[in-house]
């Protein structure tokens with residue numbers, strides 16, 4: 513069993529560089545099989561486990577993947593032969609369901625086990641299925657465990673999403689890119705990784721317009737070719753460091769970012785009293801006073817991202833006054849508040865709203881990473897708190913944050929990973 517041990521209370525200072533975007537990578541890696549050619553993908557966060565699992569899944573269906581350097585791979589999809597992906601491969605992460613759209617686009621057929629991933633509330637895929645069916649696929653779900661989708665040929669069609677869904681938008685784009693005719697996705701998600709996926713597909717010869725707006729038009733093309741593509745920086749990793757700088761009353765230059773993607777986060781940090789300076793590809797966040805309160809409602813992009821909600825809650829837990837957070841995307845994203853309460857935070861959760869009464873200081877405690885972003889919040893809380901924090905279940909954090917111990921140590925945070933024996937593990941009795 514591994515844990516992070518943090519001795520908190522030291523402001524973060526210096527420079528940190530953000531890795532490539534996890535959620536863009538998770539869409540772009542399966543998208544590569546739509547070409548029967550070679551793609552080189554750069555600026556990938558190759559050491560996070562979600563990306564490793566996606567690469568393992570590519571190999572499982574027959575792709576050749578070669579590591580070029582610590583952030584680039586070459587994917588040769590010419591020998592991809594299988595359209596079947598078992599539960600062993602999909603159980604680790606949600607995004608494994610992007611192989612349904614990608615395989616459907618490549619073979620007109622996909623048989624993929626239901627995905628795993630962070631539990632943030634029910635995660636239905638009805639909008640994905642609605643999109644596949646609109647394109648002409650016959651979709652069946654067996655025992656809620658396997659999705660089978662098949663079609664002799666896919667035809668472009670209008671698809672109106674009842675809910676703004678990142679996953680459904682990605683999956684429909686993947687299935688539609690080689691369908692005959694025009695697909696129009698209305699009420700599409702506008703997240704930066706949707707635009708990145710569209711740019712990647714267009715670099716392979718696709719014809720996609722409107723990504724980043726709520727209407728995406730995809731004119732099907734017969735074939736896609738290989739390309740070299742560099743993934744955008746991770747908006748949420750950048751935002752996590754921004755909040756960490758403010759919560760520890762530090763001063764960080766966060767490099768390899770697109771400041772435009774960070775506007776909703778910057779605005780809230782400024783409202784709390786932080787100073788935010790934007791440069792071309794970097795952003796500086798500093799804070800030298802106690803944070804002020806502010807209210808936050810999570811919304812699809814360009815609103816405040818749900819994936820930053822637990823992290824900013826740590827700042828608000830230290831604020832002068834009472835703040836409200838309203839979570840409008842996921843129904844179960846406040847579990848981490850129990851852990852923050854162990855550290856001295858004063859938080860009441862009622863359904864989708866958390867009322868946070870700021871305290872002067874948090875104190876270190878043993879806590880748990882309930883999911884990826886909850887884990888990021890625990891790290892920030894541990895860095896800002898007085899004393900020692902131990903974070904368990906860090907595998908969640910390693911799903912989405914690259915070299916987190918090294919990056920934080922380099923900016924003055926006292927964090928290390930320790931291995932310890934699980935007292936309940938009878939196989940570890942020596």
Ligand code: EPU
Pocket residue numbers: 535538606607630634635636637638639640641675676677678679680701818819841842843884885912
């Ligand atoms: N929804 C439906 N039906 C569907 C699809 C979604 O009702 O068919 C609902 C969901 O239950 C949820 C809402 O729509 O209430 C939004 O879900 P969405 O599909 O947008 O989320 P996702 O694609 O499963 C991605 C990110 C999440 C992020 C959400 C929202 C990836 C791999 N995951 O999930 O990221 O929270 O969008 O922005 O891109 C994370 O990185 O920590 C993470 C959880």
